[in-house]
Amino acid sequence: MEKTDKSEITYEYTKRRKCFGRQTLFTDHGPELNVNIPPNSAMYKNYILRNPVNVSIQNTGTMSEHWVNSVRAEYTSSGVNHVEGGWPKDINTNDPEAAQRYRRKIEKDDAYIHAVMHLGHSMEHNILQNNAVDMYQIYYSELSSIPPVERSSCHTVNVYREPGSARRPIRSLSWQADGARLASAHADVNFMRCARSLQFSYIWDIENANAPELVITPPQPLLDLQYNPRDQHILVGGLMNGQVGCWDMRKGSETIALCPPHVAHRDLARNVLFINSKTCAEFFSASPDGVVKWWDIRNMNEPTDSMIIDAVRTNNDTQCVENALGISALEYEPTIPTRFMVGTETGLVIGGNRKGKTPLEKLPSKYEAHLGPVYALQRNPTFLKNFLTVGDWTARVWSEDCRESSILWTYPHRTKLTDGAWNPIRFSLLLVTQWDGCLSCWDLLRRRSAPIVTAQLCDEPLLRLRPHEGGLLVACGSSKGTIYLAELSQNLGTADKNDKQLLTHILERENKRERILEARMRELRLKMRQERDGAAHAPDDAARRDADLRDAAADYCLAVAELQARQHALPA
Amino acid sequence: MAQDEDEEDLSFNVEEVQNIVRDNIEFCLGGNTYSHSRVPQWITVITEKTLTRLNKLNKPFKYIMRITVTQKNGSGLHTAAAYFWDIATDGTCTVRWENKYMYCIINIWALSLQM
Numbered sequence: 001m002e003k004t005d006k007s008e009i010t011y012e013y014t015k016r017r018k019c020f021g022r023q024t025l026f027t028d029h030g031p032e033l034n035v036n037i038p039p040n041s042a043m044y045k046n047y048i049l050r051n052p053v054n055v056s057i058q059n060t061g062t063m064s065e066h067w068v069n070s071v072r073a074e075y076t077s078s079g080v081n082h083v084e085g086g087w088p089k090d091i092n093t094n095d096p097e098a099a100q101r102y103r104r105k106i107e108k109d110d111a112y113i114h115a116v117m118h119l120g121h122s123m124e125h126n127i128l129q130n131n132a133v134d135m136y137q138i139y140y141s142e143l144s145s146i147p148p149v150e151r152s153s154c155h156t157v158n159v160y161r162e163p164g165s166a167r168r169p170i171r172s173l174s175w176q177a178d179g180a181r182l183a184s185a186h187a188d189v190n191f192m193r194c195a196r197s198l199q200f201s202y203i204w205d206i207e208n209a210n211a212p213e214l215v216i217t218p219p220q221p222l223l224d225l226q227y228n229p230r231d232q233h234i235l236v237g238g239l240m241n242g243q244v245g246c247w248d249m250r251k252g253s254e255t256i257a258l259c260p261p262h263v264a265h266r267d268l269a270r271n272v273l274f275i276n277s278k279t280c281a282e283f284f285s286a287s288p289d290g291v292v293k294w295w296d297i298r299n300m301n302e303p304t305d306s307m308i309i310d311a312v313r314t315n316n317d318t319q320c321v322e323n324a325l326g327i328s329a330l331e332y333e334p335t336i337p338t339r340f341m342v343g344t345e346t347g348l349v350i351g352g353n354r355k356g357k358t359p360l361e362k363l364p365s366k367y368e369a370h371l372g373p374v375y376a377l378q379r380n381p382t383f384l385k386n387f388l389t390v391g392d393w394t395a396r397v398w399s400e401d402c403r404e405s406s407i408l409w410t411y412p413h414r415t416k417l418t419d420g421a422w423n424p425i426r427f428s429l430l431l432v433t434q435w436d437g438c439l440s441c442w443d444l445l446r447r448r449s450a451p452i453v454t455a456q457l458c459d460e461p462l463l464r465l466r467p468h469e470g471g472l473l474v475a476c477g478s479s480k481g482t483i484y485l486a487e488l489s490q491n492l493g494t495a496d497k498n499d500k501q502l503l504t505h506i507l508e509r510e511n512k513r514e515r516i517l518e519a520r521m522r523e524l525r526l527k528m529r530q531e532r533d534g535a536a537h538a539p540d541d542a543a544r545r546d547a548d549l550r551d552a553a554a555d556y557c558l559a560v561a562e563l564q565a566r567q568h569a570l571p572a
Numbered sequence: 573m574a575q576d577e578d579e580e581d582l583s584f585n586v587e588e589v590q591n592i593v594r595d596n597i598e599f600c601l602g603g604n605t606y607s608h609s610r611v612p613q614w615i616t617v618i619t620e621k622t623l624t625r626l627n628k629l630n631k632p633f634k635y636i637m638r639i640t641v642t643q644k645n646g647s648g649l650h651t652a653a654a655y656f657w658d659i660a661t662d663g664t665c666t667v668r669w670e671n672k673y674m675y676c677i678i679n680i681w682a683l684s685l686q687m
Contacts, residue, residue, distance in 0.1 A: 022686055029654065029659060031653060032652060034653055035649055035650060035666070036650055038648050041646055042646065044645070047646075287576070287682070
C-alpha cells in the first residue's frame with residue numbers, strides 16, 4: 001500500500017539530438033568494500049534460540065464463503081366458506097329480482113341440464129355411501145360398562161385419646177341418636193390397682209378430637225354408658241358398684257339420678273340398654289349377679305321389674321339367685337318390645353320374655369353359644385331372626401329356630417375376639433374387634449372363609465366396637481383408653497338392591513342345613529338311647545323323626561332335580 | 573570559475589549526499605529497536621525522503637539506492653561492489669549508521685546522464 005502512495009519524482013532535462021548516442025567511456029572500478037562489520041560473539045548472549053518455532057503453512061487455494069437463500073413463500077391455511085357463487089359481476093346478488101332473472105336465464109341454457117345430470121350421478125354415489133355407514137357413530141356405546149373390581153378398605157380417620165395421663169380401658173361406646181356425638185365409658189376393672197381416683201367417662205364431638213366435649217363424673221367408674229335413642233341428651237350408665245345412674249348432657253357432668261345402693265345390683269352393672277316404651281325413659285340393666293332389672297328414669301329409687309336369669313328345667317322349680325348365671329351381654333331390639341336376650345358368662349345365650357308368667361315362659365330359648373363368656377350379642381337389624389354372638393375365639397351367627405348350633409361361624413382366630421356388631425346399612429357385614437388391635441370385617445355375601453378387610457388400628461387390644469348409624473364409620477375403643485374412628489370404603493358401607501334377597505337365600509339355606517343336621521343328630525341320639533335302654537320307645541317318636549328326615553330327603557332330591565333341569569335347559 | 577561552478581553543479585557531491593542520507597536515517601530510525609514488522613515501513617520512508625531530496629538537487633543523475641537494515645545480534649556482514657562506468661562523472665556514496673540495536677547501511681550510486 002505504501003508503494004503506490006509514492007509521490008512522483010521526476011527530473012526533466014533537455015538534450016540536443018546531435019548529442020544522442022555519444023560514445024561512452026567506461027572503465028572498471030575495482031571492488032571496494034562497502035560494509036565490514038565483524039561478528040561480535042558477545043552479542044550472542046542477548047539472544048536465545050527459539051525452539052520450537054510455530055509456523056503455520058497452508059498450501060491450498062484460497063476460497064471464499066457466500067450464502068444465498070431463495071425468496072420464501074408464505075403459506076397460510078384458511079377455510080373457505082362456500083356460498084352460492086359464480087354470479088357475474090354486474091348482478092347484485094342481494095337483489096332478489098335480479099338474481100331470479102339470472103337464474104331463469106341460466107336454466108333455459110342447454111348445457112345446464114347436461115351438467116346437472118352429470119353431477120347428480122356422482123352425488124348419488126356419495127349419498128348412498130353416507131346412508132350405509134354412519135361415519136360419526138361412537139362404537140360400543142350401547143354396551144354397558146363392566147362393574148369395577150371391588151376394593152374394600154378400612155382406615156382410621158380420627159383418634160380420640162383420653163385426656164390426662166390415665167389410660168383406662170374403654171368399656172363401652174355409644175353413638176348419639178343423630179350420630180354427631182360419641183359417649184365412651186372408661187373403667188379399670190382391676191380391683192387390685194390401688195389408684196382409687198375418680199375415673200371419668202367422656203362425651204366426644206366427633207369433629208373435635210382434641211378434647212372431649214363433656215366429662216362425665218360418676219361416683220364410681222362407669223362400665224356402660226348408653227344414649228337414649230329417643231332423647232339425644234339423656235344417657236344412662238351402669239356403675240362398678242352395681243348402681244345405675246342417669247345423666248343429662250345439658251345439665252353437666254353430674255348424675256341427675258342415681259339408684260340407691262340397696263336396690264342396685266349385687267355385682268357391677270355391666271350392661272344397660274334402653275327399651276322401647278311410651279315415655280322413652282325406661283331402661284334395663286344386667287350384671288354378673290344374674291339378675292336383670294328394669295328401671296324408670298323418673299323414679300330411680302327402685303327398679304320397676306327384675307328377673308333372675310336361672311334356666312330351670314320345669315315350671316315347678318323356682319328361680320333362685322344362687323343358681324343364676326352371670327350376664328355378660330344384653331340385647332334388645334326395639335321392634336320386638338317384650339323380648340330380650342342375654343349372653344351369660346358361661347357361654348349361653350338365653351332369650352327372655354318379659355311378659356312370661358312361668359319360669360319356662362320367661363326364658364323360652366337357650367343356645368349354647370361359646371366356650372367362654374359371650375362378649376357381644378346383637379340381632380341383625382334387617383333379619384331379626386338372626387343374631388350375632390361373639391365369644392371365645394369365634395363369631396357366630398345364629399338363627400332363632402336352630403337351637404343346636406349356629407348357622408354360620410368364623411374360623412377360630414389366634415386372638416381373642418372382644419366385640420362384634422352388624423353394620424346398620426350393609427346388613428351382611430359383620431365387624432369384629434380382636435385382642436391384637438385389629439378390626440376385621442366379614443361380609444357374608446362375599447366370603448365366609450375369611451374377612452374381606454382386616455385393619456390393624458393399634459397395637460393394644462381393641463375392646464369395644466360400635467358402628468355409626470350411617471354405616472361408614474366405626475368407633476373402636478382400645479384398652480389404653482383411645483377411641484379410633486375408622487372409615488370403611490364405600491362398598492362396605494352401602495347395600496345393593498339384590499343384597500337382601502341374596503342374604504335371605506344364604507341364611508335360609510344355612511338354616512335348612514342346620515335343621516337337617518339337627519334332625520339327624522336327634523335320630524342318632526335316639527338310636528343310641530334305644531340301644532342303651534333296650535326298651536322300645538313309642539313308635540310315634542320314630543315316625544316323627546322319620547317324617548322329618550323324609551322331608552329333608554325329599555327337599556334335597558327336589559333341589560337336585562331342579563338344578564339338573566336348569567342345566568339341561570341352558571344349551572337347549 | 574563559472575566552469576568550476578558548472579562542474580560543481582554537475583558532479584556528484586559525496587558529502588552533500590551523505591549529509592542528506594544521514595539526516596533521513598536519524599529522523600526515521602532514531603533510537604528505535606529493531607522490529608521486524610516495522611522495518612519495511614522505515615525503509616519506505618527513508619527511500620522516499622532521500623530520493624526526493626536528491627531530486628531537489630537538480631543534478632543530471634540517475635540514482636540507485638540500496639538500503640540494508642540488520643539487527644545487531646553478533647553476526648558479521650561484508651559487502652563489496654565493483655563498477656564498470658565512467659569514473660569521471662559517476663559516483664557512489666555509502667553511509668553506515670548504527671545504534672544500539674541495529675545497523676543501517678545505505679548505498680547511493682549516481683550515474684550521470686550524458687549531456
